[in-house]
Amino acid sequence: MSLQAAQNQSATPPAGPTPGTGKALYGGKSTRRISVHDIAAATERGEKWPMLTAYDAMTASVFDEAGIPVMLVGDSMGNCHLGYETTVPVTMDEMTVLSAAVVRGTKRALIVADLPFGAYQEGPVQALRNATRLIKDAGVGAVKLEGGERSHEQIRLLVEAGIPVMGHIGLTPQSVNAMGYRVQGRGEEAAQQLLRDAKAVQDAGAFAVVLELVPAELAAEVTRTLHIPTVGIGAGPETDAQVLVYTDMVGLTGGKVPRFTKQYTNLRQVMTDAARAYAEEVVGGTFPAAEHTFH
Ligand SMILES: Nc1nc(=O)c2c([nH]1)NC[C@@H]1CN(c3ccc(C(=O)N[C@@H](CCC(=O)O)C(=O)O)cc3)CN21
Numbered sequence: 001m002s003l004q005a006a007q008n009q010s011a012t013p014p015a016g017p018t019p020g021t022g023k024a025l026y027g028g029k030s031t032r033r034i035s036v037h038d039i040a041a042a043t044e045r046g047e048k049w050p051m052l053t054a055y056d057a058m059t060a061s062v063f064d065e066a067g068i069p070v071m072l073v074g075d076s077m078g079n080c081h082l083g084y085e086t087t088v089p090v091t092m093d094e095m096t097v098l099s100a101a102v103v104r105g106t107k108r109a110l111i112v113a114d115l116p117f118g119a120y121q122e123g124p125v126q127a128l129r130n131a132t133r134l135i136k137d138a139g140v141g142a143v144k145l146e147g148g149e150r151s152h153e154q155i156r157l158l159v160e161a162g163i164p165v166m167g168h169i170g171l172t173p174q175s176v177n178a179m180g181y182r183v184q185g186r187g188e189e190a191a192q193q194l195l196r197d198a199k200a201v202q203d204a205g206a207f208a209v210v211l212e213l214v215p216a217e218l219a220a221e222v223t224r225t226l227h228i229p230t231v232g233i234g235a236g237p238e239t240d241a242q243v244l245v246y247t248d249m250v251g252l253t254g255g256k257v258p259r260f261t262k263q264y265t266n267l268r269q270v271m272t273d274a275a276r277a278y279a280e281e282v283v284g285g286t287f288p289a290a291e292h293t294f295h
């Protein structure tokens with residue numbers, strides 16, 4: 001969000017829910033889907049907004065009813081949901097099936113789907129072909145792809161074709177084999193590159209940009225510089241929006257989680273306890289009881 005927008009915000013505080021805009025992001029009366037324009041308008045008013053990943057209809061319906069306005073069918077499904085080591089092996093077929101499920105499970109949220117590794121690196125035409133699949137076959141409202149300057153031609157062609165695009169710069173996990181999982185944008189030269197990447201994404205026509213694993217001060221500077229919303233993950237508190245991988249947020253991720261995540265509950269423990277209780281009752285012969293039994 002620009003400084004101008006921030007000043008507008010302090011000059012005219014939001015006056016409560018307005019149909020079709022503003023607090024409608026968080027479950028106002030409107031039942032239509034949230035659009036990229038609603039996202040831009042909310043950000044202009046200085047409203048921060050939360051994004052969560054989702055990979056199936058059931059989970060997505062929970063978050064939709066909880067009022068999460070934007071959901072990302074992230075290629076993090078690779079390690080969080082499909083059992084791969086990283087996001088790198090995720091295919092367009094996997095993205096399309098799970099994105100369609102998330103769309104079916106939701107009524108209100110804007111659904112953004114990642115273009116997986118290999119689905120846009122060949123060039124803009126390949127990017128358009130694969131983004132079109134996610135829009136037409138899965139029914140998502142927008143796509144996301146990684147890279148700043150290196151991806152600006154892809155972003156531009158998708159936007160010209162009428163597909164809203166979210167950019168993603170800083171740590172780009174599809175490049176893990178080249179860059180590892182390290183904080184990005186440290187040092188003057190790397191910071192200048194991140195600013196150039198952010199501007200390239202905005203100039204290409206993206207409606208928002210994810211900043212992953214960058215110093216908070218740099219994320220704040222990018223946020224002040226751009227007019228499109230910034231969505232932070234491991235980028236400090238001053239971005240316009242935040243995103244978390246939902247399995248980290250609910251404590252379901254097996255193994256190590258990044259330091260920037262916050263675990264709000266421990267579903268792994270809840271599910272472990274439930275599974276053990278069920279197993280004990282089956283072994284002990286106390287389940288099924290009379291009320292679960294037909295004669
Ligand atoms: N479960 C999960 N959560 C995520 O946030 C996530 C995924 N998976 N998969 C796709 C990408 C990969 N991400 C990652 C993966 C590892 C680190 C990591 O190891 N970070 C170090 C900090 C490194 C440093 O200090 O430079 C850490 O300890 O958090 C960070 C982000 C974020 N995304």
Ligand SMILES: CC(C)C(=O)C(=O)O
Pocket residue numbers: 053072073074075076077114168210212233243245
């Ligand atoms: C971490 C977020 C931004 C993402 O790209 C994903 O979940 O795949």
Ligand SMILES: [Mg+2]
Pocket residue numbers: 074075076087114
């Ligand atoms: Mg991703």
